Each structure stands twice: as C-alpha cells, then as structure tokens.
Amino acid sequence: MIDFALTEDQLRLQETARKFAEKEVKPRAAAIDRIADPRQAFDAEATRKACALGFHTMLIPEKWGGLDLTMNDFIIVIEELAAADIGFAMNLAVSCSVSKMVADNGTDEQIERWLRPYCDMRGETHHLVAFGATEPSGGTEIFCGDPNPQLGTRTTAKRDGGDYIINGAKCFITNSSHAELYGLLVRTDKTKGNLAANSVFFFPADTPGFSIGKIEDKMGHRGMSNGELIFENMRLSEDDRLGPEGEGLQILMRCYHVNGVMTGALSLGLARAAYEMAVDYARERVIWGQPIINYQAVSHMLVDMKMQIEAARLLTQRIAWATQNGIHDKGIHPAMAKVFASEMARKVTVDALQILGGSGYMKGYPAEKYVRDSMVTTIYDGANQVLRNFMAMEMF
Numbered sequence: 001m002i003d004f005a006l007t008e009d010q011l012r013l014q015e016t017a018r019k020f021a022e023k024e025v026k027p028r029a030a031a032i033d034r035i036a037d038p039r040q041a042f043d044a045e046a047t048r049k050a051c052a053l054g055f056h057t058m059l060i061p062e063k064w065g066g067l068d069l070t071m072n073d074f075i076i077v078i079e080e081l082a083a084a085d086i087g088f089a090m091n092l093a094v095s096c097s098v099s100k101m102v103a104d105n106g107t108d109e110q111i112e113r114w115l116r117p118y119c120d121m122r123g124e125t126h127h128l129v130a131f132g133a134t135e136p137s138g139g140t141e142i143f144c145g146d147p148n149p150q151l152g153t154r155t156t157a158k159r160d161g162g163d164y165i166i167n168g169a170k171c172f173i174t175n176s177s178h179a180e181l182y183g184l185l186v187r188t189d190k191t192k193g194n195l196a197a198n199s200v201f202f203f204p205a206d207t208p209g210f211s212i213g214k215i216e217d218k219m220g221h222r223g224m225s226n227g228e229l230i231f232e233n234m235r236l237s238e239d240d241r242l243g244p245e246g247e248g249l250q251i252l253m254r255c256y257h258v259n260g261v262m263t264g265a266l267s268l269g270l271a272r273a274a275y276e277m278a279v280d281y282a283r284e285r286v287i288w289g290q291p292i293i294n295y296q297a298v299s300h301m302l303v304d305m306k307m308q309i310e311a312a313r314l315l316t317q318r319i320a321w322a323t324q325n326g327i328h329d330k331g332i333h334p335a336m337a338k339v340f341a342s343e344m345a346r347k348v349t350v351d352a353l354q355i356l357g358g359s360g361y362m363k364g365y366p367a368e369k370y371v372r373d374s375m376v377t378t379i380y381d382g383a384n385q386v387l388r389n390f391m392a393m394e395m396f
C-alpha cells in the first residue's frame, strides 16, 4: 500500500523548519524585499542561524558533517523556508544542491578540503555555495548538444602543466557575493562539441584572478544575491577539478535532477503562502454584508488554488522519492516537478492577488511580492521551454 503520510521524524522536521521560518525569516522578509541596494539585501543573521541548524548541509552524508536528509525530507524544509521568503530559501537550497554535487563526485581529499569546513554548524557565520554555469551568451546555450565547438560554454580553462588557466565570465549567479565556495562549469576542450568539452571546478572566494562583478537589481527574490563571476587568468590545479575532465556537463545535469525537485519545493512554499494569505483575507473582507469567501466565484478560485498546490506537492514528492532511490522512470522526467510547480505558483500567486482586490496591488500585503517572486521560478534552473525540450526528447 502507498503511504502518503509524513513520518513522525518528518513531522518533527517540518515543525522545526516552520517555527524557524516564522520566527527568524518571515518577520524581516518584507523589509529585506524593499532594500533598494541589491548588495545590502541579504539576511545574514537568519542565514547564520539556519546554518547553525544545518540547513545548508541537508544533502551531505552525516559522516562528513551533514544532516544526511533524504530528498523527501529536504523538500519539507525547503517548502517551509520558501513559505516565509523564497529568496532566503533559495540561498540555502542552492547551497544544498551544489554541496551534494561535491559530496557525490569529490575525492576524499576534496571533501576534506571543501565540505568539512562548509559543514561547520557552530553558527558563528553563514556558509553558502554558488555555482556558475550561465554565461552572457545564454543560460540555455550551456546545455547545447550541437557538435559545433563554437557553441556552448565560452569560459575557458587552458591547460598549463598540471594547472588550468581560467578566463571568462558567468552571470546571474545565486549567492554570488555571499558564498565561501564557488563551483564553475568551464570549457576544457575547444575542439569538441559542448557535451564532451566541459569540466567542473571548485575554488574558494579569495582565489587570485577571481572577482565579483555587477550584482543584479532584480524584480523579486530580492533577499538573494545574483551577480557576475569574473575570471582573469585564474589558476586552478587538477586537484580543484571535480570529476573527470570532459564530464562537467554530465555532473551538472545530475545536479539538475536535484534542482528540479528543489525548485518544485520552492514554488510550493511560495504558492502555499499566497493561498493562505488569500483565504485569511477572503474570510475577513466583508462586501455587501458578507465575507467574500461566501461568494462562489471567490471560494471556487480558492479551491482551484488548493487543488493545484496539492497536485504539485504530490508530483514533487513522487519525483523526490524517485531521485532519492535512483529510479528514472521513462515518461516521468525529474524536471516535471519544477515545470509544473513553478507554473502553478505563477497562477496561484496571481489569483491570490486578485482575491485581495486593490489591496493586493498595494505594498501593505505580500501579494504583490509573491507575484514578483513567482515570475522567475519558470526561468532559473533551466527555462521551462528548454526543460520541455528535454522531456520531449526523452519521452517521444
């Protein structure tokens, strides 16, 4: 029999994450959203506290200092954090997914060097990881399967004995100005087609030749830093390369399976927050002598919102379970959780704003923030159109 109930442990985890999010994240989310300078819009204090709970290490095995959660546990926490503020949740979610990439592919020496210090939970500072794949020439171009070596990743790593000299730039990168460890997808072979030409490297923030460029001023997710990573003759060694040379894109694609589930959970948290706000408002707002929730046009919208959230949650849980157990069912692509839930969140947040009427459009309620936040979940971690291309290629 299939059991849809959360276990006792999962219920406890959910309660811990919910209490933390409501106490430490939600009260400051609106103020951080309104900070005009994107370089200042980051809740360092709440991030530090989240790291003290290990929320940056959720997908790292216990033997290396992580919380060692399953994918299904992970999405419980991410949904709770995202319900308080999706930008805050994304900072940690990306760190979990990228640190898992290191845990899954790193040598013992790399894990000691990169993950041990990162897994520190003393709460003295925050620990975040960033990963740069997207380039100004196009985030979608990174996945290019064309054999023409002119297409795909443009940032290059040129061999110099046992070292590599890296030149180029990445853009829009999450955690760009708050990370202690950076990952990078880079072209190590200029003669091969994109699929076989890339490698992944990791390096600390103070590596010579690395600098952070423009920090983007964004529409939503304002509590998250997104910016340029610039490489000018940055020298890394073979020991800084994660996995074999030429297999970088394959390593990244496996990470995208986690990201699909993660963005599903982020979208769920956002949509749930918008739905709960709309229900509260509809119960309190009295028009023509009765609460607007009594009007069928409103209550039907709320029912539809709830149904879509529940459907997205089931799909996300299903794909989280498959990802955890290494099951890849043909016809159920990991990106489905991300595509379905992100589009659901867009619709649910817009419907929530509609239920609040004119008040929804004003800054006094978080409705307009939720709509702004929802606009990008269909774009990051692979634009939904491109993910549909991948699904179609696999399915038909």
Ligand SMILES: Cc1cc2nc3c(=O)[nH]c(=O)nc-3n(C[C@H](O)[C@H](O)[C@H](O)COP(=O)(O)OP(=O)(O)OC[C@H]3O[C@@H](n4cnc5c(N)ncnc54)[C@H](O)[C@@H]3O)c2cc1C
Pocket (backbone or CB within 6 Å): 094, 131, 132, 133, 134, 135, 137, 138, 139, 140, 141, 171, 172, 173, 174, 175, 221, 226, 376, 379, 380, 381, 382, 383, 384, 385, 386, 389
């Ligand atoms: C808030 C935010 C956070 C991000 N964080 C990170 C990060 O941490 N690391 C990172 O590497 N990147 C990150 N990105 C970049 C993100 O992954 C890219 O924006 C995304 O992959 C799309 O790339 P692009 O913006 O260059 O759009 P383009 O690649 O220029 O695409 C533009 C449009 O064309 C469509 N399109 C392009 N090619 C095709 C095709 N073959 N078929 C159909 N449609 C197509 C796309 O779907 C899209 O709608 C982030 C972006 C944002 C906005």
